[in-house]
Amino acid sequence: xxxxxxxxxxxxxxxxxxxxxxxxxxxxxxxxxxxxxxxxxxxxxxxxxxxxxxxxxxxxxxxxxxxxxxxxxxxxxxxxxxxxxxxxxxxxxxxxxxxxxxxxxxxxxxxxxxxxxxxxxxxxxxxxxxxxxxxxxxxxxxxxxxxxxxxxxxxxxxxxxxxxxxxxxxxxxxxxxxxxxxxxxxxxxxxxxxxxxxxxxxxxxxxxxxxxxxxxxxxxxxxxxxxxxxxxxxxxxxxxxxxxxxxxxxxxxxxxxxxxxxxxxxxxxxx
Amino acid sequence: xxxxxxxxxxxxxxxxxxxxxxxxxxxxxxxxxxxxxxxxxxxxxxxxxxxxxxxxxxxxxxxxxxxxxxxxxxxxxxxxxxxxxxxxxxxxxxxxxxxxxxxxxxxxxxxxxxxxxxxxxxxxxxxxxxxxxxxxxxxxxxxxxxxxxxxxxxxxxxxxxxxxxxxxxxxxxxxxxxxxxxxxxxxxxxxxxxxxxxxxxxxxxxxxxxxxxxxxxxxxxxxxxxxxxxxxxxxxxxxxxxxxxxxxxxxxxxxxxxxxxxxxxxxxxxxxxxxxxxxxxxxxxxxxxxxxxxxxxxxxxxxxxxxxxxxxxxxxxxxxxxxxxxxxxxxxxxxxxxxxxxxxxxxxx
Numbered sequence: 001x002x003x004x005x006x007x008x009x010x011x012x013x014x015x016x017x018x019x020x021x022x023x024x025x026x027x028x029x030x031x032x033x034x035x036x037x038x039x040x041x042x043x044x045x046x047x048x049x050x051x052x053x054x055x056x057x058x059x060x061x062x063x064x065x066x067x068x069x070x071x072x073x074x075x076x077x078x079x080x081x082x083x084x085x086x087x088x089x090x091x092x093x094x095x096x097x098x099x100x101x102x103x104x105x106x107x108x109x110x111x112x113x114x115x116x117x118x119x120x121x122x123x124x125x126x127x128x129x130x131x132x133x134x135x136x137x138x139x140x141x142x143x144x145x146x147x148x149x150x151x152x153x154x155x156x157x158x159x160x161x162x163x164x165x166x167x168x169x170x171x172x173x174x175x176x177x178x179x180x181x182x183x184x185x186x187x188x189x190x191x192x193x194x195x196x197x198x199x200x201x202x203x204x205x206x207x208x209x210x211x212x213x214x215x216x217x218x219x220x221x222x223x224x225x226x227x228x229x230x231x232x233x234x235x236x237x238x239x240x241x242x243x244x245x246x247x248x249x250x251x252x253x254x255x256x257x258x259x260x261x262x263x264x265x266x267x268x269x270x271x
Numbered sequence: 272x273x274x275x276x277x278x279x280x281x282x283x284x285x286x287x288x289x290x291x292x293x294x295x296x297x298x299x300x301x302x303x304x305x306x307x308x309x310x311x312x313x314x315x316x317x318x319x320x321x322x323x324x325x326x327x328x329x330x331x332x333x334x335x336x337x338x339x340x341x342x343x344x345x346x347x348x349x350x351x352x353x354x355x356x357x358x359x360x361x362x363x364x365x366x367x368x369x370x371x372x373x374x375x376x377x378x379x380x381x382x383x384x385x386x387x388x389x390x391x392x393x394x395x396x397x398x399x400x401x402x403x404x405x406x407x408x409x410x411x412x413x414x415x416x417x418x419x420x421x422x423x424x425x426x427x428x429x430x431x432x433x434x435x436x437x438x439x440x441x442x443x444x445x446x447x448x449x450x451x452x453x454x455x456x457x458x459x460x461x462x463x464x465x466x467x468x469x470x471x472x473x474x475x476x477x478x479x480x481x482x483x484x485x486x487x488x489x490x491x492x493x494x495x496x497x498x499x500x501x502x503x504x505x506x507x508x509x510x511x512x513x514x515x516x517x518x519x520x521x522x523x524x525x526x527x528x529x530x531x532x533x534x535x536x537x538x539x540x541x542x543x544x545x546x547x548x549x550x551x552x553x554x555x556x557x558x559x560x561x562x563x564x565x566x567x568x569x570x571x572x573x574x575x576x577x578x579x580x581x582x583x584x585x586x587x588x589x590x591x592x593x594x595x596x597x598x599x600x601x602x603x604x605x606x607x608x609x610x611x612x613x614x615x616x617x618x619x620x
Contacts, residue, residue: 050510053513053514054513055510055513055514075513075516075517075518076516077516078516079514079515079516080516083514084510084511084514085511085514086508086510086511086514088508089507089508089510089511090373090506090507090508090511091507092506092507092561092562093561094560094561094562095561095562096288096292096561096562098284098285098288098289099288099289099292099561099562099563100507100562102285102289103503103504103507103515104515106500106501106504106515106516106517107515107516109500111497111498111499111500111501112497115289117282120282120285120286120289121278121282123285124278124281124282124284124285125278125281127281127284127285128277128278128281133281133284136284136285136288137288139561159515
C-alpha cells in the first residue's frame with residue numbers, strides 16, 4: 001500500500017444550520033505522513049474531519065481526494081480508500097472483538113456475497129498489527145479503554161484504506177494508553193505508508209507524534225507545518241489564548257509547550 | 272515461529288471464530304424452521320374436531336376429504352398461513368426498526384405505527400362503513416402517514432434516536448385516543464369488527480385476507496434481508512457506518528418504507544397483534560448471540576410467537592382469546608423490564 005493519496009480542502013465553509021464553524025479553509029494533507037489537527041474546544045476540528053470523510057456536506061468549497069471530490073464519489077469506493085474512526089463509535093452489547101473488526105470489511109463486500117478468504121486475512125492482519133489477536137473471542141465491552149481503542153483501530157485497519165482519519169483517538173485514555181495508541185498509529189504509518197490524520201487534544205503529544213501540525217482558529221488554518229518550525233508561543237496565544245513557553249523535549253528533541261497560568265510562575269512570560 | 276506461520280495461524284483463528292458464529296446462526300434458523308413446521312402441523316390437526324396427519328396432508332395435496340376439506344382447507348390452513356406471514360412481517364419490520372435506531376424500544380408497535388394503522392382501520396369501519404379491502408388500504412395509508420409524521424417531527428439535522436421514540440410514543444397515545452373516541456361513537460354492529468383492530472386476531476382469517484400480506488412479505492422481506500449488513504454496520508453508530516460506506520439516508524428510507532409496509536399489510540390482515548414486532552428482535556438476538564442484525568431469525572421468531580400464542584389463545588383456556596391478548600400478556604412485562612433497566616443504566620433510552 002504505497003499509493004500516496006492526496007487529500008486537500010479548498011476554500012471550505014462548514015456549519016450546522018445557522019452556525020458557521022469553518023469559513024474559507026484551505027488545507028493540504030501531506031501523503032504518507034502523520035498530520036495532527038489541534039485547536040481550542042469547538043474550533044471545528046472534528047467538523048473538518050467529518051467533512052473530509054464526507055459525513056458532512058460543505059456549504060462552500062470542496063474536499064478533493066486524488067483530485068476527485070469526495071462528496072461525489074460512490075460511498076463504498078471512498079470507504080475503500082479513506083477510513084474514519086469517529087470519536088465515540090458504539091460497540092453493540094456483547095459483540096466479540098473478531099466480529100467487530102470484521103465490520104471493517106463492509107466496503108469490500110456485496111449485499112449477499114459470502115465472506116471471502118481475503119476478508120479473513122484482512123481481519124487477521126488487523127488483529128495482529130494492533131496486538132488484539134489474543135482478544136479475538138472476547139466481548140468488546142469487557143475490555144479496558146486502551147484495549148477497546150486498539151480494537152476500533154483494528155476495525156479501521158481491516159478496512160484497508162490508504163488514508164485513515166481519527167477523531168481524538170486518545171480521549172478518555174490514561175497516559176500510558178495514549179502513548180500506546182499513538183505508537184501503534186506511528187507503526188502503521190511507517191510499516192504501511194498509511195496517511196494518518198488525527199484530531200488531538202494534547203498539543204504536546206501532537207507535536208511529538210505528528211510530522212505535520214495543523215492549528216485551527218477562527219474557522220481557518222492558523223498555522224501548518226513541521227511542529228518544530230510552527231509551534232511557538234505566538235501560535236499558542238493565537239490558537240488557545242494562553243501564554244506559554246516552548247522548550248525542546250530532551251527525550252525526543254520535539255518542541256514541548258509549557259502553559260503559563262496565573263500561579264506558580266517563577267519566570268516572566270515569554271522569557 | 273516464522274512470520275508466515277504466525278499469520279496463517281491468525282487467519283485460522285479469525286476464520287474459526289467466524290465459522291462458529293455462522294454455524295450458530297444456521298442452527299438457530301434450522302431449529303426455528305422445524306419448530307414452526309411442527310406448530311403449523313399441530314394447528315392444522317387440532318381443533319373442534321381432530322384430523323389425523325393423513326387427512327391434513329390429503330387436504331393440502333388437494334384431495335377431497337369429507338369434513339376436513341372445509342375445516343382444514345378453508346378455516347385452519349388460512350389461519351395458520353396468515354399467522355406465519357403476519358408473524359414474519361411483524362418480526363422483520365420490528366427488528367429492522369430496532370436495529371436501525373439502536374434501541375429495542377424503537378419497535379413500530381411502540382412508536383405508533385401499528386396504532387396509526389389501527390386508527391385508520393377503525394375510522395374506515397365506523398365512519399365510512401367500508402368493506403374489508405378499503406379497511407386494509409386505510410390501515411396501510413395511515414400506518415405509512417404516521418411513520419412519515421414521526422420521522423419528520425423527530426428529524427433534526429440527520430440524527431433521530433431517543434427523540435424519535437418519545438415522539439412515537441406520543442403519537443401512539445394520540446392514535447389510541449382517536450380509536451377510543453371512534454369506538455365510543457360506534458354502533459354495536461361495528462364494535463365487533465372494530466375491536467379486532469385493538470388486539471389483533473386470526474379469527475376469520477381467509478385466503479382473500481392473507482394473500483396481500485403474503486405478497487407484501489415476498490416483495491419487502493427480501494429488501495430488508497438484503498440490507499442486513501448495512502443494518503449491522505448502523506449498530507456501530509451513524510458516523511461509523513457512513514465511514515464504512517453505508518449510505519445512511521438511503522438505507523433509512525429503504526428500511527422505513529419496507530418495514531412500515533410489512534407492518535401495515537400484516538396489520539390490515541389481522542390487526543396489530545400486540546408486541547410481536549417488539550418481542551421478536553430481542554428474542555432472536557438472545558438466541559443467535561450478540562453482534563449481528565438477526566433479521567431472518569427475528570422473522571422466524573415472530574412466526575413462531577404468533578402460531579404458539581394463537582394455539583394457546585384457542586385451546587389453553589376455557590374461553591377463546593384472540594392471539595393479541597396472549598402476546599400482549601407476554602410483551603407488557605418485557606416492556607416494563609426494558610424501561611426499568613433503562614432507568615437504572617442512566618436514564619437515556
